[in-house]
Amino acid sequence: MYEEFFGFKELPFNVTPDPRFLYRSVSHRDALAYITYGVFQRKGFVAMTGEVGVGKTTVVGAFIDLFEPSLEVAFVFSTKFPFEQLLFLICKDFGLSADGLNKAQMLLLLNEFLIRQNEDNRNAVLIIDEAQNLSPEVLEELRMLSNLETRDRKLLQIMLVGQPELETLLNMNELRQLRQRIPGICRISMLNREDVENYIRYRLDVAGGRGNGVHFTSDSFDEIYHYSNGIPRLINILCDRVLLVAYVADTRVVDGRLVREGIRDLESPGVSSGRHRVAKPRA
Template sequence: MTLYLPHFGLNEYPFSLTPDTGFYYDSRPHQEALNVLLVALRSGEGFLKVTGEVGLGKTLLCRMLLDALREEAITAYIPNPHLSPASMRLAVARELGIHVNEGLSQEQLLQVIQDRLLLLARDNRPVILVLDEAQQLPEATLEAIRLLTNLETEKRKLIQVVMFGQPELDERLSRPSVRQLRQRITFSYRLLPLDRAAIEDYVRHRLRVAGYRGAPLFTAAAIRGLYRGSAGTPRLINVLAHKALMAAWGEGADQIRAGHVRRAIADTEGAPPRGSRRFSWPKIVTATAIVGMAAVGLWWWLPAGGVA
């Protein structure tokens, strides 16, 4: 369903929460993080880490890294690493294209993985294990990953590891019981929120990718509202910008103003309304005779089928 797309001259939803690399915004923090990762991996470093608060774009950055490495390395991507050591080894084996017999012991499985890594090393094909949501890693699995990185030739590691996680990952790695792994992390980066100037560029970028070609769609006051309501967190910016577009569409407005953003903030968990009373989205949408009651049904449909 198109909802507000034709109203604003859009080809697709510009603020979807799906981490689509086509919408990747090359902000300074993200570009610095990607550069650090690529330089470190290409120089053969064994353990790398990127942390950041919820909603700062770690998963999208992770996918950009995988895309950048596609032609030069074999990547094993584990999006949900809340796995036992045995399950982690099995997942790594499968990502490396190894057919695993059910009767293999853990020692035999590790040997099969090592044999595969040695074969790839002889072909000069680096192997990189990428772990998203790494703060979920059980301590025993962290140790299993550390032992995997013990596999090496005289000149290089057989497998490199990149961990993406929330700040809780740093807390876990600060424990004395995992100090051996922590000492192996040679490069790390902490993602930061976008500043106000970057938010304006971010919004303009996503609208352009979605097909918008007109005059600035969000007023300066609306951008300031997005900054206040999101504190620079891209995921919250997306939520607020989408709801503001919905509000403007419901009124038949051709530009998003501060009032539309205030309504979006009032309706969003984690975005304090700063003194504004909460608005009910059915009231916002049905306030105009242009879309009438049909818009109410579309709005309640959207979180399940549109951007959530």
């Protein structure tokens, strides 16, 4: 609605993860370096955690965009299945026909596929999102799955991505063998006040709006930071609403007053921003 008014080529604050909009804070840059190292050094497992909306999926997307020609990727988003059903989903996402196969047959099919990928110099990566919902039994089966290897390298790189509860799960005593295979757990932190300002400016740049008169004042960044607690998804939700408020008010200057108006809109009955998950009192 407001793209033409501000001169944007596209919406700057979509909540859909888009690697082009990844703002590389120190934490996000470290996370990208960590998963790159783990995958290409064939460590077998990497694990990345962070609060809801902090940008984990966007980091994963940026990694795939950077290295896609050398990767064969399978995504699994449904994590509350028994291992055999999870294995079926893994095979299907790698493009393998696993209909009617039992567990042993699927493992054989997957192993043959991984050997072919290795021979073609391609790195097979399994990405499991919402991994904090996996049961200890399934995680132990995944550890055994990582045993598919040649004499000198792991054939499958498993990336566990989840909320902070994943760390608690991985540190359970019964999963100590799995934990020992993971080269540290990468934690993506929330943005600080300076990063929030830079994040907003970066997204405006990518969307093509910085040179067209839209201007966020210093107090607007303060309000956005305190509301969002540095969670990128909440920043996007609020900034999208604030730009709509500015458009309706026929102004290209976003100040603290407009941000507070946008916050009131989001906190009106019937409007869900998700902020209740991370909100904290202002000092």
